[in-house]
Amino acid sequence: MLAPFLQLLFGKEELLRVEPAWTFSGASVTNHIKYVISQVIIHYDNNKVYALAFICIVILVSIFFKNLFTYLGFRVLSPMRNYVMTKLRSDLFDKILELPIGYFTEQRKGDIISRMSNDANEIEFSVMSTLEGLIREPLTVLIVLVSLVLLSPQLSFFLLVLLPATGFIIGRLSKSLKKQSTDAQERYGLLMSILDETLTGLRIIKAFNAEGLIGKRFFAVNDGLGNLRNKMNFRRDMASPVSEFLGVFVLCCILWFGGKLVLSNQADLNAEGFITYILLFTQIIQPAKNLAGSFSSARKGGAAVARIEEILQAAIVVKEPEAPKVLAQFSHSIEFKNVSFAYNDVTILKNINLTIEKGKTVALVGSSGAGKSTLADLVPRFHDVTEGELLIDGVNIKDLSLQSLRNQISIVTQEPILFNDTIASNICLGKQDATQAQIEDAAKVANAYQFILKKEEGFATNIGDRGSKLSGGERQRLTIARAVLKNPPILILDEATSSLDTESERLVQDAINNMMQNRTSIVIAHRLSTIRHADEIIVLSKGEIAERGTHDSLITKGGIYQRLVEMQEVR
Template structure:
C-alpha cells in the first residue's frame, strides 16, 4: 500500500487530466448504450407497427440520420480526445517517474552499484516503469468507465425486465469466485517473469560491453549457450504466466458465454408468452453485450493491474533504496579550499562482515604537496583515495579537509574541489568537446582549447575527422588508450580542482603516450594537493611524501631519498623494478 501511495504522488499533479479523461470516456462509452434503445424503437415502433410504409421509411431515415450524427460526427472527436488525454496523462507520469528514478540512482553510493547489475537497474527504470502506466490508464480510467457502462446497461435492463436481468447476471458470483481464486498466483508469476527479464538484460548488457573479451577467447559458442540458459529461463517464466492467463481467460469466457444462452432461452420463452415485446427482447439481448463486454474488460483489467502492481513493487524497491552517503544536518558548502588533508586513525572496510581494508591510517598532507601511495596490489591504496571524495564512509577515525571533517562538508561542494584521473577513465558516447565539457559544463570554446592544450591533446584532436566535433563512440572506443587518457586529463584541467587524485594514470600505455601524459600530469599537479597511486616507482621519485601501504597499514613514509637510505621495503621494491627495467632495456 505504501508503494501505491508513493505512485499516487506522481499522479497527483495530473488529477485534472485524469478527471477530464474519465468524463470524456463516459461520453465515449455512453454513446453505444443508445444503440439497443434505437434498435427497440425500430423493431417495435416501426417494423412491427401498423403505420403506412411511407411513414415507416420517413421515420427510419430520421432515426438513421440521428444515429449517424451520434456515432460518426460526435463519437469520432470524442474517441480521439479520450485516447489523446489518456496517453498524455500516462506519458507525463512516466516522464516524471523516470526522471525521479534517474535522479535517485545518481545519489546511490558506489557500493550499491558494486552489488547490483547495471542491466537490472535499467530494466526496472525502463520495463517495470513502463508497466506501471496501467495503474493509471486501467486502474484510474478504464475501470471506472467500465463500471459506469456496466451500471448504465444494468439500469436499462432492470427497467425493461427485472426477471430477465436477474437471469442475465446469475453468473456474476462465479466471476467473483474465479477472480479471487485465479489471481492469487498471478502477482507472483508476473514478478518472477520481470525478474527473469531483468536477469537476461543484465547478462546481455555485460556481454555486449565485454564483446572484445568474448571474441579474443573465441567464446562465442559458450556465450551463446549461456545466453540461451537465461533466455530459456525467461521463456519458462513467461509461459508460466501465459498459461495462467490462458486458464483465466478460458474460465471467464466460458462464464460469459453461459449468460447469453440463459437469456436466449428465458427471453424467448417470455416473448412466446407475451411477457415482453420482440423489440424489447432484441434490445435486451443487445444490452447483454454492453453488460458483459465491460465485465470482461474488468476481469482483464485485474490481470493488467496485477502485473502492473508487480512491476510497481520492483520500481518502489529501487526508489526506496537508501542512500549510504548523505550530507549531515550540519554540512556546509566550501567555495575555496587550501588542500590540507589529515587522516586521523582511519579504519575502513567495505562491509561490516568483511575484513578491514585500511587499519589505523594516520597521514598528514600539507596544501600543495604531492603524495605518492605505493605498494603491492590489494594493499588498500585505491581504497584510501576513494575515501577523500566520500565514495565510501569510514567506520572509525576522521578525515579532515582544511581542519574540517569531511562529513561536515556538503558532498557536492567537496567533490567539486577534487579532480580524478584514473587508469581506465570513462568517456561517454558523443563528441570530444562534449566529453571535455564534463569538467565544466558551459565552458567557452577558448577554455576547452586551453584545457586540451594543457593536456597535450589539442594536436591529436585537430587531426581527428571532425576535430572537436568528432564522435568517439561508446566509452571512447574510436580513440587509443593514450588519447582517451589525455581527454580525461583535459576535462580535469577544465574543472581546475584544488585536489588532484591520480590512480595509476599512466599504466598500460606506450612510451610516447606515457611521456605526453606524464608531462600533462606534472603541469596539472602544479600548485595543487596531489595524491598519486603509482605502480612504477620511477615516476614518483619527485613526490614530497611517499607512503608505502601493505595489508591496509602504512609501513613506511618519507621522501624518496629518505626511504632509500632506510633500505626497507620501499628500497627493495624500487631496486627490483630498476633491475627489471634495466634487463628489459639491455635485451633490446
C-alpha cells in the same frame, strides 16, 4: 437505435401525433425522436423517404458524438499515462544519480538498464493501459449489481453467494503471475548484463574463440525467458475466457433457480421482471471479463513496479547535510583522523591517520585490495567514513555541500571514462561555460592539442562510444585535459599511465606533471617509478598504514616498499 425507428417507419408501430412528456431518461429521448419522425412522415404526406433520411442523420450524429467522446476520453487519459511514465523514468534516473557508488558494486549494470527500460515499459503496458478498465469496469459491475438487488433481493442473495466463488477462482489463476513476472524481469536483466559484457569484451571473446561459450550462456537465458513468458501469457490469457464461462455458469444457475421460483409463483417478481433481471445480469459478463483481464495485467505489472521501487526506495547513504557549509576554496590541508571504513560488515580501512598539506603530493602504495582506491574515494565523499573524521581545512566533509566539495577536486582514473560526444564536450564536462580558447589551452597542457588538430573535425569530432574512435593514449590525455580545464586545487590520480605503451606513457606522464604543478595531489601508484619524487609515500597493507616516508627513506628501511620496488626491478 435502429429497431424502434424502423418499426415506426415500416408501419409496425402507430405514428405519434401527440408530443410525449419530457423526462430525463433514455426512453423519453427515444419517444421524442419517434415523435419527430412521425411529424416528418405526416408533413410529407406519408412519404417515408424523408423520414428514412432523418433516421440516417440521427444515427450519424449519434455515432459522431459517441466517437467524439471516446476520442476526448483518450485525450484525457493519454497525457495522464505519459506524464506518469515520464515522471517515473525521471525519478528513477534522478535516484541513480543520487545513489552512492557503493550501491552499484553489487548491482549488474544490465539489470539496472532492464529496470529503466523493460520494467518501465511493463508498467506502461500492463498497469497504465489497464487503468481505464480498472476504474470503469468495477463501477459498471457495481451499478448493475445495485440495480439487480433493487429489482429482486431474493435472486440477488443467491447471486451474491455465487459471485465471490467465481472471483476466488479467477484470483487463483492470476496469483502466481506476479512471481513469474518478477522471475522474467530478473532473467531479462541477466540477458542485458550478458549483452553488455559481450559488447564490451568482444575483442577478447573473438581472440579466445569464446563465441560458442558466450552464445551458449545467452541462448540458455534467452530460451528460459521465452518459456517463462509463454507460461505467463497462457495464464493471463486464461483469465478472460474463464471469467466469461463462469459468468455464463452463474447466469444458468440464476435462470434455473429463478425460473423455478417464477414457475411455482414463489419469486418476488413476475415473468416480465424475471426476463428483465436476466437481461440486466448479462450486462455484468463483459465488464467482469474485461476486469479479469485488467486485473491479471495489473498483477503482472506489479512485479515491475516492485523492481523499480527497490531502486527508488534504496537508502541514500551519502547525504547532503541539512545546513551545508560551502567550501569556497581549499586553503590548508586534508586530514584523516582515526578513519575506519567498513562495507557490508567487512573492514576495508582501519585507524588511518594522515595529513596532506596544500601543494604536497602523497602517493598511496600497496598490494591489490590494500584499500588504496577506497582511501582516495573518501575525499570526494563517494563513501562516508564509518569511524573517525575526514577534515578539509578543519571542517568535517560531512558538513560541506557535496557540490562545493567536489568542485575542489578532479579525478583521473586508470581507465579513461569518456562519453559518446564531441572532444570539446568531453573536455568541458566539469566546466560547461568554458570558452573555446580555454578548452584549447587545457588540451595543450594535456599534450592533446596536436592529435586533436589532426582529426577531420578537430574539437567537434565525435569520439564514439566510450571514446572507441581514439587510441588509449589519446583517451587518457582527454581525461587529463578535462581535469585541467576544471582547474581544481586537489587532484586524485589513479595511475593513469599503467596501461599505455612507452610513447603514450611519456606524453601522458608529461601532461600529468604539467597538471600537478601547484596542486595538492593524491596519487594511487601502480608503477612505483612514477612516485619517486612524491612528498610522502603511504604504504597500505590490509587496510592499515604499514609504512610511510619518502622514497629514499622507505628504501633504507628495507620493508614492504623495498620489496615492491624490487619486484618491479626499480631502484
